[in-house]
Amino acid sequence: MHRGIWARRLTIAVAATLTTLIACAIPAHAWEPPRFDHTSQYLSRIESRYADTDLARFHYTVTGAGSPVVLIAGGAMWGYSWRDVIPELAREHTVYAVDLPSQGYTELRRGDFAYDLPAMADALAVFLDAVGLDRTALVGHSWGGAWSLHFAQRYPDRVTRLALLDSPGLDAEKAPVTPLFTTPLAGELATELTDRNFFAESIRGTFQHRELVTDEMIDEGYAAFSRPGNRDGFLALWRNLDYRLTDAGLDRVNAPTLVLWGGADAWLPASQADRLAARLPNATATVLPGCGHTVHEDCPTETIPALAEFLR
Incomplete structure (x- = not known):
C-alpha cells in the first residue's frame, strides 16, 4: 500500500467536514463523538483483571507461567492486539497485557494526567508496582514501544x-x-468525528496484508477507542509525545533490545530500525519484508517466533 494513502483519505474527509462546519459557523464543541454500541466478544473469552491505584484502574490479563513479560499495545489499540502473541509467549513466560491510560478498558482517575512520555512511563511503573513486578521484559508496539523505551530510560x-x-x-x-x-x-474534529469507517481505514493502513483486517478486529478496536476519555487521551498523545526525550536518552538503555520492524511500514520508514538499534548500547534490528506497521498482527508467523526467541 502506498505510504500514507489512508492518511490522505482521512485528511480529505475531515477537511471537507471542517470546511462545512466553518461555513455554517458551527462550533466544534457542538459535536458529539459517534456512539458505538458493541459487546466485546474478546472480553468474554478472556479473564479480565483490574489493578486499582490512585492513578488508574488498570485493565490487564495474565497468562502462563515463567519469567514475566509485559505487552503494551500501540496508540488507539489495547490488549486485544496481542491475542495471537499471548498464547505463544505464555508457553515459557508469565505474560501480562496491560491497557495504559487512553487504551482499552483502563479507567484514569486523575484529571491532570499529562499524556506525555514521562507520564506514560510512570503510569507503567505504577502498574508494575501494583501487580508486584520489580523487573520484567517489555514488548511494546508503536506508541507502546515509545512508552516502553522511555520507561527503560527512566528505570x-x-x-x-x-x-x-x-x-x-x-x-x-x-x-x-x-x-x-x-x-x-482540525485535530479535535478529526478525533471527535472518527467513526467506524474512518477507524477501519486507519487500521487497514497499518497492514500490508489488508485481508487480515476483519470486522471483529475493527469492532474490538473501535469500541475501545470510543470509550469515554480514550478519544481525548489519544489526541493529547499526538500533541504531547516528544521524541527528542527518547532520542537524547538512548544510551541509558542497558537491557538487551530487539528492534523489530515491518519493511512495508506506511507509518514510519523501516530505515529507522537500523538507525535506532545503532544508537542503543545492546540492540539488534530485524526488518521483516512485506510486513506493515502492525507487524505482529500483519505477519504473526514471522514476528511471534522472533519475539519468542529473543525473550528466551
Missing part, C-alpha cells in the same frame, strides 16, 4: 529485555497523519 534496572515493534524513538520522520492531529481545531 533501567527494572527492564530485563526490551522489544520495540515499529516504535518511534528517534527525533526523526513522523507518521504522515501527524499534522492533522496536531493542528488546532
Whole structure:
C-alpha cells in the first residue's frame, strides 16, 4: 500500500467536514463523538483483571507461567492486539497485557494526567508496582514501544529485555497523519468525528496484508477507542509525545533490545530500525519484508517466533 494513502483519505474527509462546519459557523464543541454500541466478544473469552491505584484502574490479563513479560499495545489499540502473541509467549513466560491510560478498558482517575512520555512511563511503573513486578521484559508496539523505551530510560534496572515493534524513538520522520492531529481545531474534529469507517481505514493502513483486517478486529478496536476519555487521551498523545526525550536518552538503555520492524511500514520508514538499534548500547534490528506497521498482527508467523526467541 502506498505510504500514507489512508492518511490522505482521512485528511480529505475531515477537511471537507471542517470546511462545512466553518461555513455554517458551527462550533466544534457542538459535536458529539459517534456512539458505538458493541459487546466485546474478546472480553468474554478472556479473564479480565483490574489493578486499582490512585492513578488508574488498570485493565490487564495474565497468562502462563515463567519469567514475566509485559505487552503494551500501540496508540488507539489495547490488549486485544496481542491475542495471537499471548498464547505463544505464555508457553515459557508469565505474560501480562496491560491497557495504559487512553487504551482499552483502563479507567484514569486523575484529571491532570499529562499524556506525555514521562507520564506514560510512570503510569507503567505504577502498574508494575501494583501487580508486584520489580523487573520484567517489555514488548511494546508503536506508541507502546515509545512508552516502553522511555520507561527503560527512566528505570533501567527494572527492564530485563526490551522489544520495540515499529516504535518511534528517534527525533526523526513522523507518521504522515501527524499534522492533522496536531493542528488546532482540525485535530479535535478529526478525533471527535472518527467513526467506524474512518477507524477501519486507519487500521487497514497499518497492514500490508489488508485481508487480515476483519470486522471483529475493527469492532474490538473501535469500541475501545470510543470509550469515554480514550478519544481525548489519544489526541493529547499526538500533541504531547516528544521524541527528542527518547532520542537524547538512548544510551541509558542497558537491557538487551530487539528492534523489530515491518519493511512495508506506511507509518514510519523501516530505515529507522537500523538507525535506532545503532544508537542503543545492546540492540539488534530485524526488518521483516512485506510486513506493515502492525507487524505482529500483519505477519504473526514471522514476528511471534522472533519475539519468542529473543525473550528466551
